[in-house]
Amino acid sequence: MFARKKSPWVMHLPCGGCNGCDIEVVAALTPRYDVERFGVLQKGTPRHADVLLVTGVVTAQVKERLKRTYEMTPNPKFVVAFGSCAIDGDIFRDGYGYAGPLDEVLPVDTYIPGCPPRPEALIDGLNKLLQKVR
Amino acid sequence: MTSIPETLIGLLVYPGFLFSLVVGGLFYWLYRKIKARFQARIGPPCYQFFIDLMKLFSKESITPYTAGSTMLVLAPILSVTGLLLAEAMLPIGSGSVLEFEGDLIVALYLLALPGIAMMIAGTSSGSPYGSVGSAREASLMVGYELPYALSVLTLGFYVKSLSLSVIVRYQLVNGAFFLRYPMATLAFLLCLLPKVGRRPFDAPEADTEIIGGPLTEYSGALLGLFEVVNGLRWFVIPAFAVNLFFGGGANILEFLLKSLGLVLLLSILDVIHPRYRIDQGFKFFLKWALPLSLVDFVRSLVLS
Numbered sequence: 311m312f313a314r315k316k317s318p319w320v321m322h323l324p325c326g327g328c329n330g331c332d333i334e335v336v337a338a339l340t341p342r343y344d345v346e347r348f349g350v351l352q353k354g355t356p357r358h359a360d361v362l363l364v365t366g367v368v369t370a371q372v373k374e375r376l377k378r379t380y381e382m383t384p385n386p387k388f389v390v391a392f393g394s395c396a397i398d399g400d401i402f403r404d405g406y407g408y409a410g411p412l413d414e415v416l417p418v419d420t421y422i423p424g425c426p427p428r429p430e431a432l433i434d435g436l437n438k439l440l441q442k443v444r
Numbered sequence: 445m446t447s448i449p450e451t452l453i454g455l456l457v458y459p460g461f462l463f464s465l466v467v468g469g470l471f472y473w474l475y476r477k478i479k480a481r482f483q484a485r486i487g488p489p490c491y492q493f494f495i496d497l498m499k500l501f502s503k504e505s506i507t508p509y510t511a512g513s514t515m516l517v518l519a520p521i522l523s524v525t526g527l528l529l530a531e532a533m534l535p536i537g538s539g540s541v542l543e544f545e546g547d548l549i550v551a552l553y554l555l556a557l558p559g560i561a562m563m564i565a566g567t568s569s570g571s572p573y574g575s576v577g578s579a580r581e582a583s584l585m586v587g588y589e590l591p592y593a594l595s596v597l598t599l600g601f602y603v604k605s606l607s608l609s610v611i612v613r614y615q616l617v618n619g620a621f622f623l624r625y626p627m628a629t630l631a632f633l634l635c636l637l638p639k640v641g642r643r644p645f646d647a648p649e650a651d652t653e654i655i656g657g658p659l660t661e662y663s664g665a666l667l668g669l670f671e672v673v674n675g676l677r678w679f680v681i682p683a684f685a686v687n688l689f690f691g692g693g694a695n696i697l698e699f700l701l702k703s704l705g706l707v708l709l710l711s712i713l714d715v716i717h718p719r720y721r722i723d724q725g726f727k728f729f730l731k732w733a734l735p736l737s738l739v740d741f742v743r744s745l746v747l748s
Contacts (some may be wrong), residue, residue: 313498315636316491344485349492354655355573357506357663360499384504386661 314386315440317349321359323379325365326407330392330426335363338429341400342394356382361431361439367395369407375376380416388419388439392432398422447548449654454541455532464531467700468491468679474704475642475678475711482715487577491598500668508661516661519565520669524556526657527676534683535612535692536699548606552593554685557638558673559585561740562648566658577657580722583639585730588645592635595628595737599688603742613691620691628740629689631733637679638725641674642710644717682706695697 313430318324324332338345345349352372353359368376389412396412412418419442422435452460453461471492480487507513526612530551532541540547559581594746598604603614615621622629638645645748649657656662659670682703686692690706 312503312545313495316495317499336716341483341485344480346480346488347486349488351497354651355660358659360503360658371687382506386503444464 312337312441314443317392317442318323318352318361318436319351319359319385320361321353321356322365323362324367324374325364325366325372325376325396325400326369327395331365331395334426335365335392335427335432339434343429343433347377348436350436356380358386359383360386360402361388361390361400361436362416363390363392364396364412365392366417367399367402367405367407368409368412370409371407373409376415379400386443388443389416390420390422390435390439392422392435393420393427394423397423400425411415446588451541459534459536459715460532461528461676462543462685464679465675465718467703468675468677469497471678471682471707472675474707474712478708478711481716482712490573492670497576497668497675499670499747500671501665503664503668505664505666508570510633511661512570515564515568517666519568520662520666520673522564523558523561523673524575524669526554526561527673527680530554531676531680533608534622534680534687535609536683540609543609544607547608548596548600548611551608552596555681556585556589559639560582561673562658565662568592569661571661573654573656573660574658575659576654577648580650580654583722583726584645584648584729587726587734591631591729591733591737592639594734594741595625595632595672596637596688598625598628598737598741598744601741601748604748608687612687615691616694616747619687622689625689625740625744629736631740632685632689633706634707634729634733636681636685637713638709640677640710642714644713644720646714646719647722647725650719674732678707679703682691682710 337343344429354361357435362383391397391412395402397409399408402408418440419436422431424431456462456552472493473488476492477487511618533551534540562581564576566574566581580692599611601613602691604612641649659667662670686699686702690702693702
């Protein structure tokens with residue numbers, strides 16, 4: 311659907327990461343990259359969001375909360391795994407708090423690899439996600 | 445007395461719902477574009493507001509189990525109704541849909557409805573962010589409604605009529621009121637900022653502090669209705685100001701150009717200011733806007 315493609319409202323969900331990805335996400339909102347020209351707005355509440363942007367490893371602490379946040383989001387909703395940690399745990403894979411890759415907790419639509427991915431990668435990933443939206 | 449179909453068209457198509465939604469949506473886009481250009485960004489395309497609306501209305505609406513569901517649904521409807529009825533009373537270009545003696549007072553009350561609906565929305569959503577947002581809206585409203593109403597009543601006392609069309613016709617003959625009552629105009633313009641929910645008085649919806657404020661728990665179509673309110677108020681509230689202080693418009697083009705000027709002013713004020721804390725915002729209105737409007741109110745009492 312045309313309207314859904316042109317106005318993805320994003321909620322940024324930092325889990326147990328090192329904050330590197332979060333800074334890159336915020337950088338994508340700055341004047342240099344300006345994602346608002348694609349209709350992307352950052353929202354603070356899952357009720358307003360279409361896309362959940364998950365960064366960092368899924369820890370035992372955050373797992374249930376992640377599921378609850380996903381259930382709070384109104385349909386249709388999409389999940390983007392941002393950064394290597396969200397995809398497979400990266401260097402934290404053997405840690406005691408690690409609770410599985412993100413796609414075992416939530417249905418992930420798009421993976422954006424990198425440690426951390428650049429803001430261009432976020433824009434590209436969102437673009438690929440929206441190509442799939444119909 | 446106009447017939448029922450004419451009134452319905454006036455309410456729903458022109459100059460009512462559709463017309464003001466389109467113009468308001470474009471004004472809202474203009475605000476976002478100006479903000480983007482000030483920050484050296486490109487900004488959203490001009491159809492962004494309508495796309496957002498279409499998307500929101502196609503989404504699922506969730507009612508949280510902590511929420512009072514009746515009031516949750518009624519609040520945005522109340523808000524849209526208030527703005528639409530107020531809009532029908534405004535003389536846009538030639539004449540208004542509803543016209544009667546005393547419509548100035550009714551319009552004042554109806555334009556307060558969006559704020560009240562915001563308070564209802566926040567308290568009924570059962571979210572702490574919503575409650576904080578409503579409390580802020582309430583205390584800001586106590587601050588700005590008084591100078592707002594006083595500066596409007598200044599004109600009423602001057603022309604000895606509480607009819608909007610009389611005020612507009614008086615200005616078409618004798619020149620706009622902002623020359624005669626500059627201080628009331630200034631106070632009124634200051635009160636427009638919290639009315640459209642813009643900085644420096646956007647504490648009720650401060651997205652960096654209290655997530656979405658009163659709208660935190662809203663989703664899908666209900667949030668879409670609040671977007672409709674947002675679009676409508678970007679047209680209706682500047683239009684009210686144009687009618688009262690800037691001489692209305694002899695035709696629709698002049699009217700729209702004057703509203704555009706006001707929208708530019710509000711947008712620039714929004715962009716160049718940081719947000720006031722809620723107590724600072726409240727104090728600001730009682731300290732500056734209220735005395736300004738009082739001075740002109742007393743002047744109009746003495747002159748008339």
